[in-house]
Structures are given as structure tokens and as C-alpha cells.
Amino acid sequence: MVNSVVVILGAALQADGAASPALRRRVETGCRFAAEKDADLLMCGGVTHPEVPMSEAAVMAQLAREMGFPNQRIYREEHSQNTLENAFFASRLIKEKGWARVTIVTQRYHVLRALFSFKSYGISVGYKAMQGEKITPLLFFSYLREVPALLWYGVRVLNGQCRK
Template sequence: MRGERVALVLGAAVWAGGRASPTLERRALHAAGLWRSGEVSAILASGGVGRHAPSEAAVIARLCREAGVPEAVLMLEERSTSTEENLRFSLPLLREVGAASVVIVTDGFHAPRARLAARRLGLAALGPLSSDSPRVPLSANRVKAGLREVPAYLWYALRLRG
């Protein structure tokens, strides 16, 4: 994998019974699509155990395997519990495999904060960042998640000054 492009999939909620939330499923399937199209040569799934087991990374990897991604190109970071930790804990793994470039896979409303945190941690990330699709309906949960990003972005901007 040395010198290749890696998709870094940021975690999201795992529901009871180990089911992926729609956000997590969307991100995992987007990463699998990037691999199938040859845009990335490996996928790094990032996310620890939240309210429900297994880890977000394990669920991302399972969804990617089910979408045809071979085990050999999947890596897991299973300690993180925030966007900053997703990126911070993934950096050593990316260095270890000699990733030449990284594509952060997240949702459009989350992408600005993820990009800010990556930049502050010294990670130059490429697009496409968003797993959003015109087919994804705008729901109250997605609006709420988008609105939550405004104060979160400001918090990251102040706290991660570099």
C-alpha cells in the first residue's frame, strides 16, 4: 500500500444489535465505491465503541466486505470517540502503510470540521469528502446534525489552534 491513496472513513453511531446507523452505512458504502472505482487502494475504518458494540470501525469494515472490498485492503482504528480522535489515532496507521494521500469520507455537513481538524493535525486530505448523495432525503435528524456542526466547528477552531 506504500505510496497509495487511502480512504479514511470517519465513524458514526452503531445502533443496538450492531446495526449501522444510516450515516455510518452511507460513509462505509461510499468508501467501498471509492475502492471499487479505483480511486483508493485501501480503506481505514475509524471509530471506537459507542453506546452499542461492536466498534464503529468493525461495522464499517463489515459493510465494506459485504460490498466486495477484500479484507487485505481494510485497516481498523478502534479507539476513537470523536472526530479529532478519528484523525489523531489514524495518523500512525497511515504513516505505517506509507499512504501518499488520504481521502476523508464523511458527510457534507461534517466535512468542514473534519477538514479543519485534519489540517490542524498536519494531515493534508483530498476530496471527495462527502458521502452525501442527492438520493439522501433531508430528515429532521440530518438537519439537527447539520446545526450541531456550527458550534462544534467553532469549538474545534478555537481549541485546535496551531
């Protein structure tokens, strides 16, 4: 029985439903890491654009299969719309499947908020930062955006809004 899982957090799909370059890199990083650690994969992300009927998790699962990851070891969480919901819905499946070791895969700038979100639901996680990220002005603004986002998540958790 596999006792560990690599949780790949979703990212917005392109207008045509294709994976963004960042999402593709998250899946590549997650697949490599899961293969090294003999872990299952859990793809997180719901339908985030009304004009794109596929969930982020479905697109990521397809990419993982194309990369040669075994279909029977890929799980999908397709309800979440943000990181806190990723953690909420994934925590249910993590507990149901009995995965003891959980590693999340996301961009470096997103790691702190992702760890906070999962710990808010009682899930102890490690992380693997996505590989192949280039330093750009957009990346700089992504780091800046995380400060108010993390504060907002903290307020939501303290107010009990993360419990459903």
C-alpha cells in the same frame, strides 16, 4: 504498493450494534470510491456505547467485506470517540503506512470539521461526501450543530488540546 487510502469516519451504531443507515451509506460511498481509485480503506471509530461491545470500525469493516471489498485492503482505527480523535489516531496509521493521498468520506454537513481535524494533525486530505442523503429536518439541525462544534474544535486546537 497502494499509495492512497479512503478514510471512512464512523457514526453511532444502533442499540443492537447494527450500522445506522447513515453509516451504511458512508461505507457504500467509501467502498465505491476506493475501488475506483484503487485505494485502501481505513475505518475510523471506537466503541461508543457501553452496551454494544463492537467498535464502529469493526462494523464498517464487516460491511465493506460484505460489499465485496478485499479484506487485506481494509484497516481499522478502533480507539477514537469523536472526529478529532479520528484524525489523531488515523494520522498515525496514515504516516506508518505511507499513504500519500488521503480522502475522507462523511456527510456533507460534517466535511468542514473533518477536514479541519485532519489538517490539525498535519494530514492533507480531500473528501468525498456521502451519497444518498435526503433533506430532512434532522439534516437541517445537523448543519446547525456543526457551527458550535467547529468553533469548539478550533478552541481545542488553539489551546493545544488536540496533541496527545
